[in-house]
Amino acid sequence: MADITQLLQSLITGVGVGLIYGLVGIGFCVIYNASGIVNFAQGVFVMLGGMICHALLTRLGLPLVLAAVLAVPIVAGIGMLIETLVVRPMWNRGATMFAIILATLATQIMIERITILTLGDQPRSFPEFTPGGPLKLGDIAVGYQLFWILGCGALMVGLLWLFFTRTRTGRALRACSQNREAAALLGIPVGRMLLVSFALSAALGAVAGILVTPTQVTAFNIGTPFGVNGFIAAIIGGFGSAAGALAGGVLLGVLQAAAIVLFGAGFKNVAALSTLLVVLLLFPSGIFAGFKGFKRA
Amino acid sequence: MTGVAPANAPAVGTVRTPGVTTAESPLLEVTDISAFYGRVHALKPTSLHIGRGELVTVLGPNGAGKSTLLRAITRLTPASGRIAFEGRDVSGLPTHRLAELGVIMVQEGRGLFGQMSVRENLILGAYTRPGGDMDKQLGRVFELFPRLKERIDQISASLSGGEQQMLAIGRALMAEPKLLMLDEPSLGLAPRVASEILATLGELNRQGLGILLVEQKAPLALKLAKRVYVLSLGQIAAELPASEIRSHHDLARYYLH
Numbered sequence: 001m002a003d004i005t006q007l008l009q010s011l012i013t014g015v016g017v018g019l020i021y022g023l024v025g026i027g028f029c030v031i032y033n034a035s036g037i038v039n040f041a042q043g044v045f046v047m048l049g050g051m052i053c054h055a056l057l058t059r060l061g062l063p064l065v066l067a068a069v070l071a072v073p074i075v076a077g078i079g080m081l082i083e084t085l086v087v088r089p090m091w092n093r094g095a096t097m098f099a100i101i102l103a104t105l106a107t108q109i110m111i112e113r114i115t116i117l118t119l120g121d122q123p124r125s126f127p128e129f130t131p132g133g134p135l136k137l138g139d140i141a142v143g144y145q146l147f148w149i150l151g152c153g154a155l156m157v158g159l160l161w162l163f164f165t166r167t168r169t170g171r172a173l174r175a176c177s178q179n180r181e182a183a184a185l186l187g188i189p190v191g192r193m194l195l196v197s198f199a200l201s202a203a204l205g206a207v208a209g210i211l212v213t214p215t216q217v218t219a220f221n222i223g224t225p226f227g228v229n230g231f232i233a234a235i236i237g238g239f240g241s242a243a244g245a246l247a248g249g250v251l252l253g254v255l256q257a258a259a260i261v262l263f264g265a266g267f268k269n270v271a272a273l274s275t276l277l278v279v280l281l282l283f284p285s286g287i288f289a290g291f292k293g294f295k296r297a
Numbered sequence: 298m299t300g301v302a303p304a305n306a307p308a309v310g311t312v313r314t315p316g317v318t319t320a321e322s323p324l325l326e327v328t329d330i331s332a333f334y335g336r337v338h339a340l341k342p343t344s345l346h347i348g349r350g351e352l353v354t355v356l357g358p359n360g361a362g363k364s365t366l367l368r369a370i371t372r373l374t375p376a377s378g379r380i381a382f383e384g385r386d387v388s389g390l391p392t393h394r395l396a397e398l399g400v401i402m403v404q405e406g407r408g409l410f411g412q413m414s415v416r417e418n419l420i421l422g423a424y425t426r427p428g429g430d431m432d433k434q435l436g437r438v439f440e441l442f443p444r445l446k447e448r449i450d451q452i453s454a455s456l457s458g459g460e461q462q463m464l465a466i467g468r469a470l471m472a473e474p475k476l477l478m479l480d481e482p483s484l485g486l487a488p489r490v491a492s493e494i495l496a497t498l499g500e501l502n503r504q505g506l507g508i509l510l511v512e513q514k515a516p517l518a519l520k521l522a523k524r525v526y527v528l529s530l531g532q533i534a535a536e537l538p539a540s541e542i543r544s545h546h547d548l549a550r551y552y553l554h
């Protein structure tokens with residue numbers, strides 16, 4: 001049986017990775033709210049964030065800050081490319097939601113292959129943003145990167161909140177999520193909003209990927225686990241609000257970490273999927289439904 | 298409130314040449330617009346026009362195709378046929394481009410952003426006027442609907458039915474439309490509230506706003522309009538001066554069976 005220090009230690013790790021799931025979950029919600037599309041290529045943005053940042057670091061020799069800051073708009077651009085080349089043509093032809101969602105899944109696989117061909121199939125990592133550490137609290141070690149994840153996570157949520165409540169485009173995106181027809185009738189280009197949502201969502205995924213890479217490794221195939229866990233985080237949070245997805249992610253990360261300590265590493269996914277099932281059965285609109293900033297119309 | 302139409306409203310039955318851009322070209326001219334839901338021909342080829350500054354009413358029983366007509370004009374529902382706005386062919390434009398030109402519709406059921414405040418709904422109404430003076434525009438709307446000012450920070454879903462309709466119209470006015478189309482604005486409202494809202498539409502029309510008003514119940518709408526289209530079974534059954542219809546009984550004569 002695990003001792004209490006070990007458990008606390010793993011919970012702290014769980015909070016960190018859970019926040020990352022939360023960011024990915026917010027990415028799911030941004031696109032879903034704007035369009036009703038569940039973008040199953042969400043995980044590749046996490047992978048691309050880490051991989052492109054790594055490539056900029058090692059191949060171009062850029063400093064970490066610059067590589068990180070550059071990687072985000074590059075991935076946002078890839079998100080816009082996916083919208084333009086895959087999603088928009090289907091959307092315009094009136095393809096079913098099911099077909100569009102499958103196409104995003106195919107896109108994920110394609111991007112993974114392209115990544116292998118261009119950036120290689122080996123796992124990669126880069127150093128923590130702040131060297132040194134970990135911080136010792138008694139017997140528990142807290143890596144500095146956790147503070148970066150906390151800080152950047154909070155910053156992202158704050159910026160998102162400002163964007164959605166204070167800017168013309170952010171408001172228009174929310175309008176689309178509540179009533180797309182009414183939005184169009186007021187002159188909001190609903191199609192263009194889809195592009196904005198893909199850019200935003202990809203940027204969020206990239207930030208998550210860059211933040212998490214120093215704590216583990218990144219490779220062409222990490223998109224799926226992050227995508228699945230981010231998706232579960234979004235569902236726990238009710239698939240509506242940023243705060244809900246973030247809280248859902250932390251809950252998921254902590255439960256997974258606890259399951260690993262208590263029952264062994266094989267139970268990581270069991271914990272995630274049981275959490276999903278329990279939430280779907282007992283709280284079909286998410287356990288934080290009360291927090292929901294906005295519902296779908 | 299009496300339904301005095303502006304002096305410049307065109308006479309009933311004026312002959313028009315489609316596609317001619319002159320000061321006299323009508324505000325909106327719809328020619329042979331037609332729409333299907335699957336294989337159901339919900340709107341048979343229909344033509345109508347609205348003059349500048351005119352208030353025109355479309356009446357018809359439930360299921361006649363009134364909403365389909367407005368949705369076809371605004372391109373929410375795919376439709377064939379020709380639409381000209383201020384003499385310019387706009388048949389190919391999507392919904393949001395029409396809004397930019399000044400064609401704004403208040404949907405059946407109001408189409409509010411339910412989880413947003415009154416203020417946010419109104420601000421979104423001015424989406425096509427990014428450089429405009431927001432406070433001045435809000436002031437104009439609050440002059441017409443003082444109740445909205447009292448409720449400015451309330452979530453729109455929590456407003457009463459009448460207040461929601463006021464908000465829907467106020468939001469549409471934020472866009473400074475040239476043509477305001479309304480789909481059954483009095484639906485589900487107490488008669489007193491409904492007549493208050495229709496009176497406001499009359500006032501807006503007197504200030505020069507072109508209005509296409511769709512209603513199912515005739516009396517209030519007939520007071521405002523000079524000209525009425527009767528829609529029945531997906532086509533226009535009659536075009537009449539409003540003075541010829543005094544009761545619902547009169548109207549029923551024109552319904553197709």
Ligand SMILES: Nc1ncnc2c1ncn2[C@@H]1O[C@H](COP(=O)(O)OP(=O)(O)O)[C@@H](O)[C@H]1O
Pocket residue numbers: 334337339357358359360361362363364365366
């Ligand atoms: N989305 C739809 N799918 C199929 N049929 C529809 C749809 N909307 C309306 N209809 C049908 O089209 C006809 C006209 O409807 P509508 O334009 O809503 O009438 P109104 O607004 O005059 O009550 C009705 O017979 C209605 O049942």
Ligand SMILES: [Mg+2]
Pocket residue numbers: 363364365405480481
């Ligand atoms: Mg209707």
